Amino acid sequence: MSFKNKLLRVTLYCYIPIIVIFAIIRMLSAFGLLNFLNNFYGDIVLNLFIQVGLLFIMSIFLFAGFLKAKPKSVVKFFGFKKITLKQILITVLIGIVVYILNVLITTFFNSFLAALGYQFTSSGSAMTSYPFWLLIVNLFITAVLPGVCEEVAHRGMLLKGFSPLGAKKAILFSALLFGLLHLNIEQFFYATLIGMLVGYTALRCESIVPAMIIHFMNNAMSVFMGYSSFHGLGLDKGFYILQSWLTNSPVLGLIFMLLLITSLFYLLIFLLKRLFKSTTLSRMNRMQRAMIEHFEREKFLQEVNNITNGDMREVSDKVLQELFIENFDSIYLVLTKQIGWENEIESKLINDEKDFKLDKISKILLITTFVIVGVLTFFTFIWGVI
Numbered sequence: 001m002s003f004k005n006k007l008l009r010v011t012l013y014c015y016i017p018i019i020v021i022f023a024i025i026r027m028l029s030a031f032g033l034l035n036f037l038n039n040f041y042g043d044i045v046l047n048l049f050i051q052v053g054l055l056f057i058m059s060i061f062l063f064a065g066f067l068k069a070k071p072k073s074v075v076k077f078f079g080f081k082k083i084t085l086k087q088i089l090i091t092v093l094i095g096i097v098v099y100i101l102n103v104l105i106t107t108f109f110n111s112f113l114a115a116l117g118y119q120f121t122s123s124g125s126a127m128t129s130y131p132f133w134l135l136i137v138n139l140f141i142t143a144v145l146p147g148v149c150e151e152v153a154h155r156g157m158l159l160k161g162f163s164p165l166g167a168k169k170a171i172l173f174s175a176l177l178f179g180l181l182h183l184n185i186e187q188f189f190y191a192t193l194i195g196m197l198v199g200y201t202a203l204r205c206e207s208i209v210p211a212m213i214i215h216f217m218n219n220a221m222s223v224f225m226g227y228s229s230f231h232g233l234g235l236d237k238g239f240y241i242l243q244s245w246l247t248n249s250p251v252l253g254l255i256f257m258l259l260l261i262t263s264l265f266y267l268l269i270f271l272l273k274r275l276f277k278s279t280t281l282s283r284m285n286r287m288q289r290a291m292i293e294h295f296e297r298e299k300f301l302q303e304v305n306n307i308t309n310g311d312m313r314e315v316s317d318k319v320l321q322e323l324f325i326e327n328f329d330s331i332y333l334v335l336t337k338q339i340g341w342e343n344e345i346e347s348k349l350i351n352d353e354k355d356f357k358l359d360k361i362s363k364i365l366l367i368t369t370f371v372i373v374g375v376l377t378f379f380t381f382i383w384g385v386i
Helices: 003-030 040-067 071-078 085-115 132-161 167-181 185-205 209-231 237-248 250-308 317-326 328-338 344-351 360-385
Strands: none
Touching: 003 040, 003 132, 003 167, 003 344, 003 360, 040 071, 040 132, 071 132, 071 344, 085 185, 085 209, 085 250, 132 167, 132 185, 132 209, 167 185, 167 360, 185 209, 185 250, 185 360, 250 317, 250 328, 317 328
16 A cells, blocks of 8 residues: 555544544534533533644544554644744734624625524523733634634644545645534534645645744634623624615625625735745745755865865865765755654655555545545534424
8 A cells, every 4th residue: 555545544544533533522522512611611622622632632643553653754744834924913903804704704604504594503591791811711612723723723733644546635625624524513613724724724835834824814813803792891892884785785795795895805815925935035045044054064064074184285176066966956955854844754755656546445544534524514503403
């Protein structure tokens, strides 16, 4: 079996137990069998188990176990690579734009669900107080944990594990499973769109960190808006004004919303281009520095060797440059490993030159995965209508 098929199969071996356990927990909760956890501390424990236990720890350690690799190599393979401060700031802005687009697009999608007779789930009992410490807790549970743990499972394990299928299918399949895993028809549409965006971003930046920041910002903005609404801080007034405008002047409100979505979409493209350009330049500069250091080191070692042999002549840069060019491919491969661009799993994937063809077992596992989460998500729609 080729390494590409093995990688895909291992990815599905890891993901299926995760979604099965997650689905069992959701169903137990829906049927009231986890009511003993229906309190503040119980919610925190349950969230920690799902996010940290299932999505983070199981994704890394199960993957490492099945692939017989070190967890450190798996973490690198999943895309934990540093980005610059400039890239972080651009990604934060992207996250804010994504949140606003998310709210606007979700408004359209929910109108279709309402037309089909779907009854939206209530947000729970009204809060009687919302202290600042609870805001911090909500940010941790709703933004930090999903931003890290859900990205590890989907833009780390799934996106990289599906890479033998090609970039487009890897992005699409990982995004669809991300949307379906919410087990909520209300969240499926926008979660899938965000999944496609952050998946493409992770591949272009060759790092999972921007995807984590975008995911975090989207969820954090939602938490902040809830806090603002409760305390009357005014951050959410723009959305209420737009909703009232849509109600009172549907045509003008619709035109304005379409113009706003279009403007935000172009802003998003502009920010993404800046992020990708900055990432590419950073990679080029880092490789350039590594090559210069390698060249200077080789020159120094050659001079030491000449002196040892009694040759006091200075080493010619031209001769070293010619040798450097002749051995560029091997030098480049060595440097990519030194600066952390490549690890043992990626090396095996790159060196597997066999033509990839999805085998029967991998097909069955892939179909089974989509059937499980698809059926569960469909039932949430049925339960919503009933």
